[in-house]
Amino acid sequence: MIKLTINGQKIAAEDGMSILDAALAHGIEIPALCHDPDLKPESSCRLCLVEVDGRPWPRVACGTPVRDGMVVETNTPEIREIRRDILQLLLDNHPNDCLTCQKAGECLLQKYAYEYGVTFRTHEGARRGGERARFTDTSSPYILRDESKCILCGKCISTCAELNERSVLSFAGRGFETKVAADRDETLEASTCVSCGRCVAVCPVGALIDRRVREKKIRPWEADRQTIQCKACEYGCEYEVLEKGSERVIRPLSPSEGRPLCLKGRLFVEAEVSSELRTPYKKEETEKGRKFVRTTWIEALELDGILDRIAHTESESDK
Amino acid sequence: MSMTFEKLKEIREETLNRMNLRGFPSDKPNAPYRWSVAICMETSCMSSKSPQIKQRLLDLIVRDGKENEIEVVGTGCFGLCEAGPIVIVRPGDTFYYRLDVEDIDRIYESHLLGGEPVRDLIYPESITDDGYLSYFEIPFMAHQERVALRSSGHIDPEDIREYIALGGYEALYKALVEMTPDDVIDVITESGLRGRGGGGFITGRKWRATQASPGDEKFIICNADEGEPGAFMDRSILEGDPHSVIEAMTIAGYAIGSDQGYVYVRAEYPIAVERLEKAIGQANDLGLLGANIFGTGFSFNLEIRLGAGAFVCGETTALAASIEGRRGMPRSRPPYSADKGLWGKPTMINNVETFANVPYIILNGAEAFKKVGTENSPGTKVLALSGKIKNVGLVEIPMGTTLRQLVEEIGGGIPNGKAFKAVQTGGPSGGCIGPELLDTPIDFDRLAEIGSMMGPGGMIVLDEDVCAVDVARFYMDFIVDESCGKCTPCREGTKRMLEILIDITEGRGDETSIPRLERLARTTELASLCGLGQTAANPILSTLKSFRDEYEAHIKEKRCPAGVCKALTNNLTKDD
Known part of the structure; x- marks a missing residue:
């Protein structure tokens, strides 16, 4: 066991724990955009910098292990x-779109900007992605990707790479031109993305949005929220039900270890609890590359075989 | 084959005997040569046709059947690149400079056949009333002391036997046979050798940490990803004396318990890569690399990995990621490379020049090494001197030599009667040192004290025609290109600093420009993930310190005092 002091409070932590995790475990919040309890620390946003032992060089709380006697x-x-x-550097390169952004209310950038009193400001400088950033990747019926809002925390890439066979997302370009690319910088539709929604679940800002929730215009603070488990397989991934008036939608919630999330599961949960059965889409390899095509619920949930068998059995027993 | 000490000595003596004209006395000179002609085969001289000169000379020799009288050696760098292509005729070390291919005919006829040096082709500063100075006596070489470059210019880097002739691989024998790994690390630690890549970390401590780190598989990496503007020290060492690095890495492998090394070298150095490949092949053939070296049971395998042109890959964690085949991005430390480096295994990374010092220290001892240099920065430093300076080239000076000695004596001062303005050290991570600080000794701590840094050794001299703001803009442009984009302050902050600098140089600066720069500089320095970002603002901070008035002239008077910034030339007042 390790004893350290954070903000004057003496706390106990386990060896190997980061300052950030130790603080969180004791209810001390340290702002962080790229931290996720289920992912390896990226230490890229640099927001969780803290003072250690009074030294002038701050350290990242997410990447610094606790040490006995440490004073933070x-x-x-x-x-x-x-x-x-x-935060100002991030806002200077972020569209002023909070009014209509689907992420409003649960956006971490918004939360910290509010907390630290940092505002958007006009300037003549460059913007992420230049012209291209005006376009949102609308190729997927499930995920909306808005490059201009990306803060390059890297969590989507890490979570996508947790499953070897996925690993669709990666960084491309460098410096100010860095961006998150799907495969060889393709649209989500043309890429090998399986629409599992892991990336959406970890995105701290409005760069990756669940499209089917947004189409229903339900933002989290105005909805009744409930976490449920998917019953499509034994993993039992978590989904969140958002309910507003007579509308009920779902979105992927927990891609934690051992729970990969998948499109079939998502559609299964949708079929089970959403207020409306909306057209499901599946990805098909065509001559022109990968395309999302409309499908039927029976096909999407791979029920055709089962239903045939049931129908067959029942017609047999009717005889 | 397996190598023994006897065989090594045999090769040494055999080879040395034919090298006696090159200033290495041997007991039984057997070479009938009358002349030995050294032609620099380093990138810079090669680009000014030294290979053609060598070819032409060989043709002349063959034509006349003089093969047994005249030896022609393609060597590594002599240093004075500005005078290239360089040809040195021995005995006498007569220094021919800036030759055209046809000039070699005259040297051949007059000097090599007739014994009469060709005066008008000889470097003017080596001409005296009673003859010609040796290359090693010219003013450029006066303060120099060659340790890392000890064999460069003397041997053919493509012939392992010539390296062995000068004592090569004897340090390896000594380490493997006469010393324990601890002994080796002790000597390196005692020598006080510090990382020549610029950080100045005590090398022995790094070796010790990696040795102490538990693990059955460990790696040695040589960082040859030299990337900052104006630096060519590592390239010259690899091109001129690749075996010194190979030998040192093998010694390091023995010391820390590693049997696998990688040289991470940038693909933009094709000649260095080719020589290194050849050298590794020769060392393997002679049993100086590979299995069971000197019959000791110690094995070491060495491979080359090419960088793809990213400056940030000189950062150790990014370098490791790149070797692993991943995107070259740094990660947060800890864990340190000594504990979890390449593929998560303990890894020891040293720079080319650091390694090049190691065989010397093992053979001659820590005390010999410490005789040169300052107390806290013993030894020498290889520097690439360029910019507005008469003697552009590669120099190796004892630590503690002052910047003034470097610029005025070794460098020969500023050409065209211009005034000295600053010397830029440490590349984009370093700073500009103005005239008021010219008496600062070149050593790790003293340069850091004045807000610059040693850096890997690029020294760019600036004269009065250079605009300080423009210099800061140049380096920031480089950093913006080279930032990996991972962490917020470096990715976003450097871009904003560049925008402000461009505004200033184009007449759009206002009273907020400097405060904004200073604030961004501070944030980037304190908050960035790796050294690239943490030092990115140094060119701005150091020019602001020495040349704040120039920034202010751009901003307040919309005037560029040096007359460099085009948008402001209408307001030019200099010399009018």
Whole structure:
């Protein structure tokens, strides 16, 4: 066991734990955009910088292991100033779209900008993706991808890569031109993306959005929310039900280890609890590459064989 | 084949005997040569036709059947690249400079056949009243001391036997047979050798940490991803003396318990890569690499990995990612490479020049190494001197040599009667050192004290015609290109700093420009993930320190005092 002090509070932590996890376990929140309890630390957003042992060089809480006797300050004026500057750098390269953004209310960038009093400002400088960023990738019926909102935290890439056979997303380009690309910088439709929604579940901002939720215009704060488990297979991945008035939609929630999330599961949950059965789509290899095509619920849930068999058996017993 | 000490000595003596004209006395000189002609075969001289000169000379020799009288050696760098292509005729070390291919005919006829040097082709500063100075006596070489470059210019880098002739691979024998791994690390630690890649970390401590790190598989990496503008030290060492690095890596492997090494070298160095490949092949053939070296049971395998042109891959964790075949992006440390480096195994990474010092230290001992240099920065440093300086080239100086000695004496001062403005050290991570700090000794700590850094050794001299803001813009442009894009402050902050600098140089600066720059510089320095971002603002901060008035002239008077910034040339007032 390791004893350390965070913001004057003496706490116990396990060896190998990061400062961030130790703090979180004791209800001390440290802002972080790229941290996810189920993923390896990226340490890329740099928001979780904290002061360690009074030294002038701050350390990232997510990537620094706790040490016995460590004294951590998470909220000094200097640290807050650095965080404010980092948030400003992110906002300076982010569209001012919170009014209509699907992520509003649960967007981490919005949350921290509010907390630290950082606002959008007009400037003549460059914007991520240039012209291209005006276009949203609408090729997938399940996932909306908006490059201009991406803060390059890398969580979507990490979670996608947790499953070897997926690994669709990766960084492309470098420096200011860095972006997240699907396969060889293709649309989600043309790529090998299986629409599992793992990336959507971890995106801290509005860069990856569940399209079917957005089409129903339900934002999380105005909905009754409930977590349910998928029953399509023994993994039991978690989905969230969002209910507003007579509308009920679902979205993938937990891609944690051993729970891969998949499109079939998603459609299964949709069929089970959503207020309306909307057209399912599946990806097909065509001569022109991969295409999303409309399908039937029976086909989407791979029920055809079972239904045939049931029908056959029942007609037999009717005889 | 398997190598023994006797065989090594045999090769040494055999080869040395035919090298006696090159200034290495041997007991039984057996070479009938009257002349030995060294022609520099380093990238810079090769680009000014040294291979054609060598070919022409060989043709002349064959035509006249003089093969037994004249030896022709393609060597590594002599240093004074600005005077290339360089040809040195021995005995006498007569220094011919900036030759055209046809000039070699005259040297052949007059000097080699007739014994009369060709005065008008000889480097002017080596001409005295009573003859010609040896290359090694010219003012450029005066303060130099060659340790890392000890064999460069003397041997044919493509012939392992010539490296062996100068004591090559004896350090390896000594380490493997006469020393324990601990002994080796102790000597390296005692020598005080510090990382020549620029960080200045104590090399022995790095070796010790990797040795102590538990693991049955460990790796040695040589970082040859030299990438900053104006740097060519590592390239020159690999081209001029590749075996010194191979031998050192093998010694390091023995010391830390690794049997596999990688040289990570940039693909933009084709000649270095080719020589290194050849050298590794020769070392394998002679049993100086591979299984059971010197019959000790120690084995070491060495492979080359090519970089794909990313500056950030000089950062150790990004370098490891690149070797593993992943995108070259740094990761947060800890864990450190000594614990979890390449493929998660303990890994020791040193720079080319650091390695090149190792055989010397093993053979001559820590004390010999410490005789040169300063207390905290013992030894020498190889520097690539370029920019507005008379003697552009590769130099190796004892640590503690002052910048003034470097610029005025070794460098020969600023050409065309211009005034010195600054020397840029440490590449994009370093800073500009103005005239007021010219007496600073070149060593790790003293350069850091004045807000610059040693860096890998690129030294770019700037004269009065250079605009300080434009220099900062140049380096920031480089950084923006080379930032990997992973962490927010470096990715976003460097771009914004560049935008402000462009605004200033194009007349759009205002009173907020400098404060904004300073604030962004601070954030990027404190918050970036790796060294690239943490030091990215140094060119701005250092030019602001020495040349703040120039920034202000751009901003307030819309005037570029050096007359460089085109958008402001209408407001040019200099010299009018």
